[in-house]
Each structure stands twice: as structure tokens, then as C-alpha cells.
Amino acid sequence: MQIRKEELTAALIDYLLTHGLSELSLRPLAAELGTSARLLIYHFDSKEGLLAAAMDAMHTHLRHSLQALAEAEAPKGIKPLRRFWDWAIAAENLPYMKLLYELQMLAVRNPETYGPFLQNSAAGWLALVKRIMPDDERDAAMTSLPIAVFDGLFLELMSTGDRRRTTRALDRFIELVEQARLHRAQAVRKPRKAATRKRGA
Amino acid sequence: MQIRKEELTAALIDYLLTHGLSELSLRPLAAELGTSARLLIYHFDSKEGLLAAAMDAMHTHLRHSLQALAEAEAPKGIKPLRRFWDWAIAAENLPYMKLLYELQMLAVRNPETYGPFLQNSAAGWLALVKRIMPDDERDAAMTSLPIAVFDGLFLELMSTGDRRRTTRALDRFIELVEQARLHRAQAVRKPRKAATRKRGA
């Protein structure tokens, strides 16, 4: 019955992964962990310390898992963005990603409460995104776009649970980027310019 | 009858627009409205009734404002998606949109609390989106995509407040769709390769 801090943290994350952050309360949490609120405070000093430990563990999990993805050999024919998506919606990462997005949203409205738990995970994402977009598109707006597509689709996935639809939409975006790149390549090779502009709606 | 209730609802929304939903408490709310918690319960029956009234008013505002947009004459040269974006980030709509997104996220984790306040605003969006994508792309994935782009960029706007960057990214997406359409049109006119058709991943 002697649970130490690390074991507590692991169980704590499991709890947060299914119950979310916003309505966390010490006593119900302690009840499900088989301990008491007293113990949680003893080990984590305060509720905030408890949240800090949990959020840190979450970030650590995601960082390690993402690093493993980056180091693994990339299969041919799968675009980085799609590979990132598959990683995110994999069973072992999806709950963590949901928690991360929940944190991000809560931090928008309650920065003083949740802001301290934000780590710059976007920096990690960016390293991957850098390889997604064509080089000549690497301005700020064009790195924003794939991340926004990812975020938006992940949002829809969280709301509807529709993996097929969201994944297909992501593939459509990738095709779109491909086609546009191809089109630009052709336009450079044979610059006919204004003659091809016709539909504007 | 019940004139007081309408005034209260208006003030209530103003409060929620700036303070958010997740940490709403009757007494601080009442204090800022210059009344008492007693009064709020008297007029709205319960906290849930109060939230219901507020969320209904929010949906009503958005629906009316969006309808006004749909009925207004569309300026030439501005794509519908961009027009929708400009509407959403306009000063009079942005706080409502933020509140809507907050509601949507809270409903993901706490459906029993916030689910009842969800109305199918996506249906309203869809009517606009229908005119955004080219006709031959109107499958489910391709209507998901612009909405996801919008959602993702709006999320980033909420987090960073960077209007310029997000708006520019949206414009890039629109260009992307345009270029892809143009490319496909050329491919149809001179079908050199079958590679530009659908690939099954």
C-alpha cells in the first residue's frame, strides 16, 4: 500500500488522461488512486504542484515519443505531415495529445492557472514541419498553415472521433500542397502567366 | 413581462465574453452585475438555466450576424473563406467565437455539463463552405478541410493574438486551393500522365 511519488504520478496521469484537467478535485482523485487527499498534498505540496508534476510527465512522454518517431526510419512514400498525424492519433499518444490540447485551451482563458504548465511543444512540432513544406515556401504563414490544418483536424477528431474523415482530409491537404508545387514547377518551366487566369470565383 | 431578465442576460453575456465559462461562479458574477446570487437564481432558476440562457443568446447573436453576412452583397475578389474569416475576427464577433470554441472544447471532456448547450453551428458554417470549394471536390474530406483550416487558425489566433500571421496563412490556403484547381484544369486539357488523379494511400 505504500505508494511513492513516482507511482503516484503514473496513476495520476492515467486519471487525468481520462478525466481531464478542468474539473480536477483532490478527493475524487485520491479515492480512485486508493489513497487520500492528505497523501497527495504530502507528496506534491499542493494541488498546483500535483498538476505541475502531471503536466511535466505529459510533456516528457510526448517529447520522448516524438523523438522516437524522428529517429525511426521514415517509410518511403509517406509524407512527414501524415506520419506526424499517424503518430498523434496512435493509441498510446492520442490521450496525451487530447490532454495537451485541453491544457492549451484552458490556458487561453486562465493563463494564471494553466499558463505555467505550458511548455513550448510547438518548437518540437516545428522541427518536423520544417521538412514538410517546400523550401521556397518557408515563410511564417506557410509554416503556420500545416500546423493549423493539423490542429483543426485534431479538434474535429476530438469532437467527433471520426478518424477516417479527418485522416482523409489531411491527405487532401497534402495532395493540395503537392499539386500546387507541381503547378508552380510547370509554370516556371513554361511561363505563360496571365493567359491561364480565367476563373476567379 | 420579465424585463429584468433580458437586461440581466445581456450583462451576463458581457461577463462570460470576458471571463469565460469554465470558472463561472454565481457570487463573483452577481457582484460585477451589481446584484446578488439570490437574484440570478430567482430569474434563471439555477446555474444551469443561467448558462442555458447565455449560450442561447450567444448562438442567436452568431446566427443573426452570420445571416447578415450571407445576405450582404459579396465584394468582388474576396474569397468566401476569407470573407468568413474576416467576419469571425471582427471586433463584434470575435469574443462570441472565442466563447463558442471554449464551449466546444469543454463539451469534449464534460459532455453532461456542456453538451446540452451545443447547437449545430457547424450546419451554419457548412452553408458557407459549400460555396468555397470547387464543385468536383465536394466530398466529405474536402468540406472538412477548409473548416479545419479555419478552426486551426482560429485556435492559433486565440492563443497568440497574431491576426496578421493567421490571416496570411488563411490566404495561403486559399491560394493553394486556387493553384491546385488551376493545375487540375491544365491536366485535363492536356492529359499527359495519369499521375495527377486520385491516389489511394
Next chain:
DNA sequence: CTTGACGTGTAACGATCGTTACATGTAACG
């Protein structure tokens, strides 16, 4: 003037919150 509905203030209820006081059990070490 009386009645009764609406609106409001004060105060309290029971529940739950994060946190703390106090006592105790366990086990390693001198």
C-alpha cells in the same frame, strides 16, 4: 385599502473545496 405578483436583501444551509493539525505506523541506523 387590500391583495398579490414581482423584485430584492440578508442570512443561512449542506456540500465540497484545498489545506492543515495531530497522531501513528514502519523501517533503517546508531
Next chain:
DNA sequence: CGTTACATGTAACGATCGTTACACGTCAAG
């Protein structure tokens, strides 16, 4: 053995939560 440090249980504290009881004032209708 006793000491010491960590771990744990029981209970309670004060604060705040949504909600309710009760009394009072206003004002139009009878």
C-alpha cells in the same frame, strides 16, 4: 534499545460553492 525520517490515517479548518428560507418593498388591479 532509541532515534529519526518517511509514509499514512482521521478529522477538522476556513473558504466557497449552488441553493433556499424568510422578510420586505413596490406598484398595478380589485
